[in-house]
Amino acid sequence: MAATLQSLLGGEPKVEKVIEGLAGADGPVYSRRGYLLFSDVPARRIMKSEGGQPTAYRTDSNGAAGLSFDHEGRLLACEANRITRTEKNEDITVLTSNNNAPADVVYAIDGSIYFTDGEAVHQITSKGVTQPVSQECRAPHGVALSPTQQKLYVSDASSRNIRVHDVQANGLLRTGHVFASVPDTPKGLKTDEDGDLWVATAKGVSIFDPAGALLGTITTPEPATSCCWGEGFRDLYLTAGTSVFKISTKIVGTRTF
Numbered sequence: 001m002a003a004t005l006q007s008l009l010g011g012e013p014k015v016e017k018v019i020e021g022l023a024g025a026d027g028p029v030y031s032r033r034g035y036l037l038f039s040d041v042p043a044r045r046i047m048k049s050e051g052g053q054p055t056a057y058r059t060d061s062n063g064a065a066g067l068s069f070d071h072e073g074r075l076l077a078c079e080a081n082r083i084t085r086t087e088k089n090e091d092i093t094v095l096t097s098n099n100n101a102p103a104d105v106v107y108a109i110d111g112s113i114y115f116t117d118g119e120a121v122h123q124i125t126s127k128g129v130t131q132p133v134s135q136e137c138r139a140p141h142g143v144a145l146s147p148t149q150q151k152l153y154v155s156d157a158s159s160r161n162i163r164v165h166d167v168q169a170n171g172l173l174r175t176g177h178v179f180a181s182v183p184d185t186p187k188g189l190k191t192d193e194d195g196d197l198w199v200a201t202a203k204g205v206s207i208f209d210p211a212g213a214l215l216g217t218i219t220t221p222e223p224a225t226s227c228c229w230g231e232g233f234r235d236l237y238l239t240a241g242t243s244v245f246k247i248s249t250k251i252v253g254t255r256t257f
Contacts, residue, residue: 003196003209003251005216010250013218015204018237018246019054022047025239027066027104027188028228032073036230038239039064039077046077049244058086066104066115066188066226069257076113078102083115083124096122096130104142104188104226107257109149112171116140121154123171133173137163142189142200142226147254153179153197155186162186162199162208180212188226190236191254198236200224205238205247220245229253 006012019025023042030036035050037057046064048057058064063080070076075086082097083105095113099122105115111126114133121134121143134140139158145151145167152165152173160183165176184201191197195210204220205227222241230237230246233253238245 003194003215005207005218008192008196008207008215008249008251009218010248014248015218015220016246016248017221017243018052019047019049019244020242022242022244024225025241025244026225027064027078028226028237028239028244029067029069029075030228030230030237031069034231036228036237036244037067037075038237038244039067041065046075063101066102068105068107070107070113071109071111071257073257076105076107078105078115083113095124095128103140106143106145106152108145108167108171109256110171114143114145114152116143116154121152121173125171133171134163134165134176136176141187144189144191144197145254145256146191147193147195149256153189153191155182155189155199157185157187160185162189162197162212180208180214182206187224188239190227190229192249192251193233193254194251196251198227200227200238200240204240205236218247 028038046058064077066078113124120132137156141157142155163176164179165173189199197208202223206217224240236247
């Protein structure tokens with residue numbers, strides 16, 4: 001049976017504001033240890049929310065925006081001009097630098113990392129080599145892998161569409177094509193285990209089925225910047241302006257770390 005918005009949510013949308021009073025929230029990621037991290041970009045800090053009470057996880061975050069984890073649970077961060085990894089002893093390793101404002105990042109099962117910097121999609125290979133893998137988008141922003149990790153989705157904030165690329169065995173990308181057009185500027189995005197795509201937009205979050213058909217849009221009071229799956233890769237957290245929202249879901253999200 002084809003998915004509907006109600007089947008993915010288990011009923012009507014339930015949007016809950018869980019954090020407020022931020023300067024500009026972005027890049028959420030939920031740790032397997034049971035807490036949410038997100039960037040408060042203008043305040044130059046990464047915040048941690050455990051039990052609903054946000055505290056500073058890292059101050060002077062160098063403009064960090066998009067966040068993710070690798071398979072060892074180490075934090076990956078898109079900073080002002082670089083991608084960093086926070087080691088288990090809290091040391092910060094620079095994985096690549098001299099980039100143009102990295103926006104979003106995703107970790108792949110082969111140990112490589114994909115990220116966008118507003119000009120191109122780049123890959124950091126498992127050997128630490130950084131290389132551009134696509135320059136098809138005018139303003140690439142969000143990046144997400146499909147459940148099988150055989151496809152990579154990229155939001156183009158300028159053209160207002162989502163492009164999809166086949167991922168080759170060596171991690172390089174084949175020429176992509178437009179997966180879906182988005183009425184409102186698309187930013188961060190995630191996939192679920194059934195291959196649906198959840199896209200943060202100026203109106204909230206828009207959900208597309210695996211064929212690129214729009215299933216619907218869940219509106220939020222503030223323009224959304226990014227999203228992530230919550231505990232057990234269930235429920236969706238959405239950063240939006242000065243707030244973080246939580247949307248109850250029935251579907252399970254794609255596991256990338």
